[in-house]
Amino acid sequence: MIKTAQTLPKITLKQLAVFVSIYQTGSTSQASEVLHLSQSAVSSALSELESRLQMPLFERVGRRLNPHANARPVYVQAQAILEQSLTLEHYHKHQAGQIHIGASTTIGNYVLPPLLAKLYETLPDANVDVYIANTQEVVNEVEQLNIDIALVEGMPRPNDSKVIEQRAWRTDTLMVFAKNDSKWLQDLGIYDKDNNCYELTVAQLASLPLLVRETGSGTRQIIDEQLLQHLPHADVIMAIQQSEAIKHMVSADIGLGCLSQHVIQTELVANELVQVKVVGIDLSRTWWLVWHKARHQSPIWQSFIDIITVD
Known part of the structure; x- marks a missing residue:
């Protein structure tokens, strides 16, 4: 039987990254700074993506780009795709036990250290990054997919509650x-x-x-x-x-x-x-656990959840 070649998608990760950055910043100039690309390259990538999708993603109002009604579902999918590509790229690091933990100030300074000690007892080779700031700053980092899981003191108030998971943790x-x-x-x-x-x-x-x-x-x-x-x-x-x-x-x-x-x-x-x-x-x-629904839940992620929910 003759196998026909599959058609590969023509949308690129660069186009998706450009779109996500514009969606988050509201302009091609700011997106170019975030991605370290020229503004013309950013504009070109956005035009190519809109052409591939055959739909507008932004409405031009002066120098600002306002998201079109089509943009929201594309944004959610694009974030998930980019996160999966990062997970694939850093596969070996994740397997070795890499986790990015966020904590609001009181938890980070007084409650998190003994929990991390238990994590290291379970996984001595764990590679842990910790970001400590106030609750809103930590939740913002979760939204940007910079943190795997966060422990915060205040009621999480994400800009987009549909992509954020939150669970009551302690009193x-x-x-x-x-x-x-x-x-x-x-x-x-x-x-x-x-x-x-x-x-x-x-x-x-x-x-x-x-x-x-x-x-x-x-x-x-x-x-x-x-x-x-x-x-x-x-x-x-x-x-x-x-x-x-x-x-x-x-x-x-x-x-x-x-x-x-x-x-x-x-x-x-x-x-x-x-x-x-x-x-x-x-x-x-109430203290809360917060994570992005699109975030890869690696084995070390689950180990950390088990430790902090049993403690």
């Missing part, structure tokens, strides 16, 4: 806290000697200076939603990007802070810091 509690002999707590609230904590009313807390994390962090999200909404006139004197900085500033008695119990546990035990309970306020929160 954590934020604590309002102060220096143990803080001047701000003198003659305020009730001191519970047995539990080494102060109890304040919402009105009392609103009169005190607060140091909080920056907008975009998971900790700040909970503070906004579950604390500051009850304190419309709270004296938030500073928004700070690092939890350690907040802890040190509270230790210097600049004001009160609000961070995860994991961040201040050592200082609470050493009696350097004291918890401040606010009557009627619940600061518990």
Whole structure:
């Protein structure tokens, strides 16, 4: 029997990469910078792809390219194809155990290290990359397929929820806290000697200076939603990007802070810091696992999932 030659697709990975970059950046000039190609090469690749598909992918509005209705489904497929091609290209690295893990700040600094130790116990040759930033920055990296899996503190708010998978992971509690002999707590609230904590009313807390994390962090999200909404006139004197900085500033008695119990546990035990309970306020929160649906779930990916969900 005579075998006829199969027709190979004429769409190239370069065309798909150009299309994805334009879709994400909104212009050929920015896409050319991201891909390190000339703008004419980018424009040409886009035109060739539209010609092959026989459909427009963008509508030209001035210098900006707005996605056509056809673009969204093509974008999803193009991302999956590019990811699969990267997986094929780096096949041996993945087999050796390569994984890119993202974590929001508190998890990355205080919870992730022992989990990674368990991963290395299971897979001594694991090749692990870790990216630590605030929740929104980490979720953005997941969307760009730069991270295999992320562990974040705030509710994930991806730009496109259809391509992001998220699963509740753990429960954590934020604590309002102060220096143990803080001047701000003198003659305020009730001191519970047995539990080494102060109890304040919402009105009392609103009169005190607060140091909080920056907008975009998971900790700040909970503070906004579950604390500051009850304190419309709270004296938030500073928004700070690092939890350690907040802890040190509270230790210097600049004001009160609000961070995860994991961040201040050592200082609470050493009696350097004291918890401040606010009557009627619940600061518990859920931590989340986040990954891109198109991301290759390698054996090490599954091993890491098994470790963090059993722990």
